[in-house]
Amino acid sequence: MLSVQDILETNRMIEENKLDVRTITLGISLRDCSHPDIKVFCANIYDKITKTAERLVQTGEDIEAEYGIPIINKRISVTPIAIAAESCRTDSYLPVAEAMDAAAKTVGVNFIGGFSALVEKGYTTGDRILIGSIPAALATTERVCSSVNLASTKAGINMDCVREMGHIIKQTAELTRDRDALGCAKLVVFANVPEDNPFMAGAFHGVGEAETAVNVGVSGPGVVKRALEEARGKDFGAVAETIKRTAFKITRVGQLVAQEASRRLGVPFGIIDLSLAPTPAVGDSVAHILEEMGLESCGAPGTTAALALLNDAVKKGGIMASSYVGGLSGAFIPVSEDAGMIAAVERGSLSLEKLEAMTCVCSVGLDMIAVPGDTSASTIAAIIADEAAIGMINNKTTAVRIIPVPGKKVGDRVEFGGLLGHSPIIPVNAFKADDFIARGGRIPAPVRSMTN
Amino acid sequence: MKVVITIIGQDRVGIVAMVSTTLAANSVNILDINQNIVNGFFNMVMIADMSGATITLKDLQQLLKEKGQAMGLEIKVQHEDIFKAMHRI
Numbered sequence: 001m002l003s004v005q006d007i008l009e010t011n012r013m014i015e016e017n018k019l020d021v022r023t024i025t026l027g028i029s030l031r032d033c034s035h036p037d038i039k040v041f042c043a044n045i046y047d048k049i050t051k052t053a054e055r056l057v058q059t060g061e062d063i064e065a066e067y068g069i070p071i072i073n074k075r076i077s078v079t080p081i082a083i084a085a086e087s088c089r090t091d092s093y094l095p096v097a098e099a100m101d102a103a104a105k106t107v108g109v110n111f112i113g114g115f116s117a118l119v120e121k122g123y124t125t126g127d128r129i130l131i132g133s134i135p136a137a138l139a140t141t142e143r144v145c146s147s148v149n150l151a152s153t154k155a156g157i158n159m160d161c162v163r164e165m166g167h168i169i170k171q172t173a174e175l176t177r178d179r180d181a182l183g184c185a186k187l188v189v190f191a192n193v194p195e196d197n198p199f200m201a202g203a204f205h206g207v208g209e210a211e212t213a214v215n216v217g218v219s220g221p222g223v224v225k226r227a228l229e230e231a232r233g234k235d236f237g238a239v240a241e242t243i244k245r246t247a248f249k250i251t252r253v254g255q256l257v258a259q260e261a262s263r264r265l266g267v268p269f270g271i272i273d274l275s276l277a278p279t280p281a282v283g284d285s286v287a288h289i290l291e292e293m294g295l296e297s298c299g300a301p302g303t304t305a306a307l308a309l310l311n312d313a314v315k316k317g318g319i320m321a322s323s324y325v326g327g328l329s330g331a332f333i334p335v336s337e338d339a340g341m342i343a344a345v346e347r348g349s350l351s352l353e354k355l356e357a358m359t360c361v362c363s364v365g366l367d368m369i370a371v372p373g374d375t376s377a378s379t380i381a382a383i384i385a386d387e388a389a390i391g392m393i394n395n396k397t398t399a400v401r402i403i404p405v406p407g408k409k410v411g412d413r414v415e416f417g418g419l420l421g422h423s424p425i426i427p428v429n430a431f432k433a434d435d436f437i438a439r440g441g442r443i444p445a446p447v448r449s450m451t452n
Numbered sequence: 453m454k455v456v457i458t459i460i461g462q463d464r465v466g467i468v469a470m471v472s473t474t475l476a477a478n479s480v481n482i483l484d485i486n487q488n489i490v491n492g493f494f495n496m497v498m499i500a501d502m503s504g505a506t507i508t509l510k511d512l513q514q515l516l517k518e519k520g521q522a523m524g525l526e527i528k529v530q531h532e533d534i535f536k537a538m539h540r541i
Contacts, residue, residue, distance in 0.1 A: 068528055
C-alpha cells in the first residue's frame with residue numbers, strides 16, 4: 001500500500017515545485033511523402049501529419065487529467081525536410097514550412113520541428129535549398145522550428161556551413177526584427193545532433209527512426225532545488241546522491257507518461273529525454289540549483305564544477321528509471337528561459353565566455369542568448385565554430401541558439417514571451433574573426449573519431 | 453483501477469460524510485483512509501477502487517472538485533499509478 005508521505009510528496013513536487021512533463025513529442029517519418037511537385041508534397045505531408053497526430057493533444061490532456069501531472073507541451077517532429085523534400089523541383093521550401101505550420105495548427109500542437117538539414121560533411125541540393133529557405137520560413141510561420149547539424153565527432157566541422165549560418169541567423173533576425181528577432185529563437189545550430197530529441201527548437205525525426213515514435217521530455221529543476229535545500233551544509237557525496245534520487249523519481253513519472261501515451265496512441269515508445277529544462281517561472285531554474293550548492297550567483301567560479309556534478313547525477317538517477325534513454329539528456333542552460341540565469345546576467349556574474357565553459361559539461365550549448373544587433377555574421381559564425389569544436393572534441397552534443405536583436409545593444413532588454421522568456425542583451429567579445437571564418441572548407445574529424 | 457483522493461482545507465463538520473457519500477453513490481469502494489487535522493487544517497488521503505464504479509474518473513474528478521469547492525476544500529482524484537511509478541521499483 002502507498003504511504004501517505006509518498007502521496008503528499010508527489011503532490012508537493014507537482015504543486016509547489018513545478019514538477020511536470022515538459023513535452024510529449026510525436027515523431028513522424030515523412031519519407032513516403034516525396035513528390036516532384038511541391039504542391040503534391042505539401043499536401044502529402046499535411047495529410048500525414050494531421051492524420052497521424054490527430055489524437056495527440058487530446059491524449060496528452062487525458063493523461064494529464066487522470067494522473068494529475070501537468071504535460072506542458074504536445075509537439076511533433078518530422079523527418080528533416082532537406083531529405084523529405086529533396087525530390088521536389090523547386091528553389092524554395094517555404095511552402096513546405098507553411099504546410100507544416102498549417103498541420104501544427106490543425107492538430108493543436110504549439111511547435112513542429114524538422115525544418116532541418118544534416119550537413120556535417122557537406123551539402124546536398126536539398127540541404128542548400130532548405131538552409132536558404134530558413135529566414136523566410138521562420139519569419140512567415142508561427143510554429144515551425146528549424147535546426148542544422150553542421151559538425152560531428154565522426155565528420156569534423158563543415159566550416160562553409162558555419163559561415164553560412166552566421167548570415168542565415170542575421171537574415172532571420174532582420175526578417176523578424178519587429179518581434180525582437182523571434183525567428184532566431186526557433187533556429188538551432190548543432191554539433192552531434194541527437195535524432196530523437198523531443199525538445200524544441202532542435203527536434204526532428206531522424207532517418208534511422210521508425211515510422212512513428214513517442215519521445216518524452218521530463219523536467220523538474222524546482223524539485224531538485226527543493227531536495228537540495230534539505231542537504232544544506234552536507235558534502236558533495238550527499239549532494240550527488242540527493243540529485244540522483246530526485247532525478248529517479250522525476251524520470252519514473254516521465255516513463256509512466258511515455259508508456260501511457262505510446263499505448264493510447266498506438267505508437268511505439270522511443271525514448272525519455274532526461275533533461276532539467278527550466279522555464280522563466282519562479283522556482284523552475286537550473287541556475288538556482290547551482291546557487292543552492294553554495295555559489296553566490298550563477299557564473300561565479302565553481303559554476304562549471306557544480307553544473308558537471310548536476311548533469312552527471314541527473315543522468316545516473318534517470319538511467320535506471322527508464323527503459324530507453326536518449327535525446328539530449330542533461331541540464332539545459334537557456335539564458336532567457338531561466339529566471340536565475342537572467343538575474344545572473346543582470347548582476348554581471350554570468351558572461352558569454354562562462355556560458356561557453358558550462359556547455360562543456362552539460363547537455364546542450366549556448367542557448368537563447370540575446371546579443372547586440374550589430375554583432376557581425378562572422379562573429380556569430382565564429383561563436384558557432386567554438387561550440388561545434390567543443391562538441392566534436394568531447395564527443396557530445398553542443399548547440400547554438402543565438403539571437404542578434406536588431407537595434408538593441410548591451411544594457412537593453414528583449415521580451416520573447418511565454419516559455420521563451422526575456423533577457424538582457426549579453427556583451428560579445430569585439431575582436432574580429434573575419435579572416436578565420438572566410439577560409440571555409442572542413443575541419444577534419446579529430447583523432448578521437450578513430451574508434452574502429 | 454485504484455485512485456488516490458487527497459482532500460485539503462479548513463476543518464468543518466461533514467467533510468468525510470460528503471466524500472464517502474459521493475463515492476458510495478457512484479459505487480466507488482474505499483480501501484484506505486488516512487486523515488488528520490493540524491492547526492485546524494484538514495488533511496485526508498483516501499485510496500479507492502473504481503473497478504465497480506458507475507462513474508468515469510473524469511466525471512468523479514469534476515464532481516468532487518465542485519462539491520469540494522462548495523465546502524472550501526481542494527479535492528484531487530488521481531490514478532494511483534503515478535504514485536506507484538515514483539515510489540515503487
